Amino acid sequence: MMSAEPAEPRPVSVDGPGALGLDLLLVPPRARSGWRVLPARVAAMCVVELQKLRHDRTELYTRAVQPALWLLIFGETFTRIRAIPTGGIPYLDYLAPGIIAQSAMFIAIFYGIMIIWERDAGVLTKLLVTPTPRAALVTGKAFAAGVKALIQAVVVVVIAAALGVSLTWNPLRLIGVAAVVILGSAFFSCLSMTIAGIVLTRDRLMGVGQAITMPLFFASNALYPVAIMPDWLRAVSTINPLSYQVDALRGLLLGTPSHLPLDFVVLIAAAAIGITAASCLLGRLAR
Amino acid sequence: MSDDAQTVADPGTTAGEAARDAVTCSDLSYSFGQVKAVDGLDLSVASGEIFGLLGPNGAGKSTVIRCVTTLLPVPSGMVRVFGHDAARERMAVRRLLGYVPQQLSADASLTGRENVALFARLFDVSRRERAARVTEALEAVGLADAADRMAGTYSGGMVRRLELAQALISAPRLLMLDEPTIGLDPIARTSVWEHIMAVRAATGMTVLVTTHYMDEAEQYCDRVALMHQGRIRALGTPDQLVADLRARRDDGSTPTLEDVFRDVAGSGLDEEGGEFRDVRRTRRTASRVG
Ligand SMILES: Nc1ncnc2c1ncn2[C@@H]1O[C@H](COP(=O)(O)OP(=O)(O)O)[C@@H](O)[C@H]1O
Ligand SMILES: [Mg+2]
Secondary structure, X not given: OOOOOOOOOOOOOOOOHHHOOOHHHHOOOOOOOHHHHHHHHHXXXXXXXXXXXXXXXXXXXXXXXXXXXXXXXXXXXXXXXXXXXXOOOOHHHHHHHHHHHHHHHHHHHHHHHHHHHHHHOOHHHHHHOOOOOHHHHHXXXXXXXXXXXXXXXXXXXXXXHHOOOOOOOOHHHHHHHXXXXXXXXHHHHHHHHHHHHHHOOHHHHHHHXXXXXXXXXXXXXXXXXXXXXXXXXXXXXXXXXXXXXXXXXXXXXXXXXXXXXXXXXXXXXXXXXXXXXXXXXXXXXXX | OOOOOOOOOOHHHHHHHHHHEEEEEEEEEEEEOOEEEEEEEEEEEEOOOXXXXXXXXXXXXXXXXXXXXXXXXXXXXXXXXXXXXXXXXXXXXXXXXXXXXXXXXXXXXXXXXXXXXHHHHHOOOOHHHHHHHHHHHHHHOOOOOOOOOEXXXXXXXXXXXXXXXXXXXXXXXXXXXXXXXXXXXXXXXXXXXXXXXXXXXXXXXXXXXXXXXXXXXXXXXXXXXXXXXXXXXXXXXXHHHHHHHHHHHOOOOOOOHHHHHXXXXXXXXXXXXXXHHHHHHHHHHHHHHO
């Protein structure tokens, strides 16, 4: 009863392509190849992020509340108490780069968590069937997180400047600041994408995400210098990329002594490791 | 009756077969832990036909589709798309196919146009051509007027047509649709199918579609495969399958494709009919639509 022979396909309509006006859709696009694929995919992901931000800016404002409170309450108070040795600058100034890094980190970690939503909504599935290698997809996401965090960072910088923090306006240094924010965000978004690839479910990821953000923040030099930390905390801070991000931001924005070359090396390496780990685990989210 | 539903791969003709067939699966198996979702499946879809993969929830249809789209690895057996090995030449395979997954999925926080433009970028449509091409794809699925609305405001049928536009943007030679009408109301179902048929008439592309609506398969597919518990139980044109069953029953009644299904799947169909997980997934899709 079964026929293994394919039947004649139904006759194609005599109207031809013109009927639907599909002329353009008859020719496949010329495929990019080699090194050109990666920047194209990163650009595509970043464009999507900017489009979303243009449609809905609420998140930009709501996410500015927390850093503003940190600067306003914590910063102003501790500037008065002078309890934390900052190397001669007002505590508010000392704190500002830490808060920029913190808000960028929160956004990046949450952005990475969103990949589980995208998976559950079927959006990720379709991205995985485009000619985009997994590493390019993850890199695109990582840089899109960076773009989002960077725009948030601009908001925090403006708040800090309004509170009287004396920041640099040297364009070269500001480009450096942008690079640092993007690299840090790339790492933290990949961190949460990696965890997403391990825990696989929304609830577990939310739990883990919440559990790691505050410790990452407190176990860094964002609020206080490494010098006053207990030894164990200093050890954690040394392996925490956030510390290097804050150090670089302080050096660039305030001109305080810092270790810029080391900071950049660590941030680039961390981002590369994060992208590799997340790409390796991304396939688990497709199953 | 022959139990042999496979197109036996004769080594002498593989090159010819590969060139003619849009999809060939040979001895494909896939398991999720203990659950054997696909169990030694052989399938070939000829270039240019509309091929329906039919079966109840949990039959393994989506798993087959996801193996062909390179979403899942091919742990055993072989899958080829226009001669390209889906396990080894993933990028080449992805460039040849347009995929609409079972779940309704458009990015709700982007407009329809932006949703399609993203796929244009991801398939390397040149900047010069992008805007015109995106507009053409949106027109082809009847979404030109709604193109600049947020996709979050679309109805279920509109989301499906938007997904069709996304899949068409790269001029695929093979369109893979996983339950394109699941959870849609009858009018939206017809509209989605009409757009699929119009596009296919205009482009001549091969269409591989899964569904558990037998009536749709009967109406729109050139050939169908009836799948149950990870295996193909019958293969042929809808008319042929129905005629064969009528001849075998020989009681003057006119069976439907659904009767053919009951016949080949044996008992067990009613009791099993998909696990809780599948039912829940279907409901979720349905509620997103409503
Ligand atoms: N991600 C998954 N994890 C575990 N089991 C799965 C998964 N996806 C599907 N299955 C199981 O595999 C079998 C086939 O599923 P599927 O291919 O989705 O069937 P269909 O698309 O025909 O409804 C079912 O028993 C289903 O429960
Ligand atoms: Mg399915």
